[in-house]
Amino acid sequence: MYFGKIKEHTSSRVPPNQNVTTTFPVLHYGNVPYYSDMDQWSLQIFGEVHSPITLGYDEVLKLEQKEYQNDIHCVTGWSKLDTVWTGISCRSIAQRVEVKESARYVILHAEEDWSTNIPIEDFMKESSLLAHSYNHEKLTPEHGFPLRAVFPHLYFWKSAKWLRGIEFSAVDTPGFWERNGYHNYGDPFKEQRFTWD
Numbered sequence: 740m741y742f743g744k745i746k747e748h749t750s751s752r753v754p755p756n757q758n759v760t761t762t763f764p765v766l767h768y769g770n771v772p773y774y775s776d777m778d779q780w781s782l783q784i785f786g787e788v789h790s791p792i793t794l795g796y797d798e799v800l801k802l803e804q805k806e807y808q809n810d811i812h813c814v815t816g817w818s819k820l821d822t823v824w825t826g827i828s829c830r831s832i833a834q835r836v837e838v839k840e841s842a843r844y845v846i847l848h849a850e851e852d853w854s855t856n857i858p859i860e861d862f863m864k865e866s867s868l869l870a871h872s873y874n875h876e877k878l879t880p881e882h883g884f885p886l887r888a889v890f891p892h893l894y895f896w897k898s899a900k901w902l903r904g905i906e907f908s909a910v911d912t913p914g915f916w917e918r919n920g921y922h923n924y925g926d927p928f929k930e931q932r933f934t935w936d
């Protein structure tokens with residue numbers, strides 16, 4: 740079959756019941772925020788840490804930059820391969836604020852009180868990034884400008900757009916989709932789509 744080779748190549752990379760797309764769908768609940776002035780934006784990093792900080796956009800851009808290429812998987816069934824993200828590593832942020840032993844979860848807070856939760860081990864993964872650019876261009880407002888999370892090993896709803904806060908917490912706090920029927924963890928390779936999966 741003509742497409743045999745492509746399928747073979749992607750099958751181990753693409754989780755079950757996902758279709759690869761070359762478009763970049765926009766998906767979210769609520770409104771896209773627009774900033775006329777970057778002084779309106781800041782990122783608060785707080786909770787179970789010794790040295791909480793608030794970063795402005797320029798400060799984020801001045802921190803050590805990382806770039807990763809990886810695949811993303813949306814719970815609605817699309818996957819996108821080889822997406823390139825640039826930003827700051829979650830690990831370096833955790834080191835910077837000196838996370839306490841008591842921190843077990845990270846709650847990501849976005850505009851309009853949207854949130855999502857991940858275990859601290861997942862936040863600390865090498866591939867976990869706070870990205871300001873996609874394919875070497877600044878994020879568009881629809882895709883999360885000025886800063887979004889990218890956790891490629893989990894369904895893409897965990898990758899919060901329009902970040903405003905990173906909270907290290909001793910207790911888990913399910914976020915918007917997790918409270919509305921989605922799985923608390925969301926491993927695409929185990930098809931952890933809904934609460935009961």
Ligand SMILES: Nc1nc2c(c(=O)[nH]1)N[C@H]1C(S)=C(S)[C@@H](COP(=O)(O)O)O[C@H]1N2
Nearest residue numbers: 764765766767768813849882896898899900
């Ligand atoms: N703040 C915020 N981030 C969000 C969402 C949202 O509703 N609000 N939706 C998530 C979902 S379900 C997906 S699939 C991805 C989509 O990102 P994209 O629009 O850049 O493709 O963003 C995630 N991040």
Ligand SMILES: [Mo]
Nearest residue numbers: 766813814896
């Ligand atoms: Mo999604």
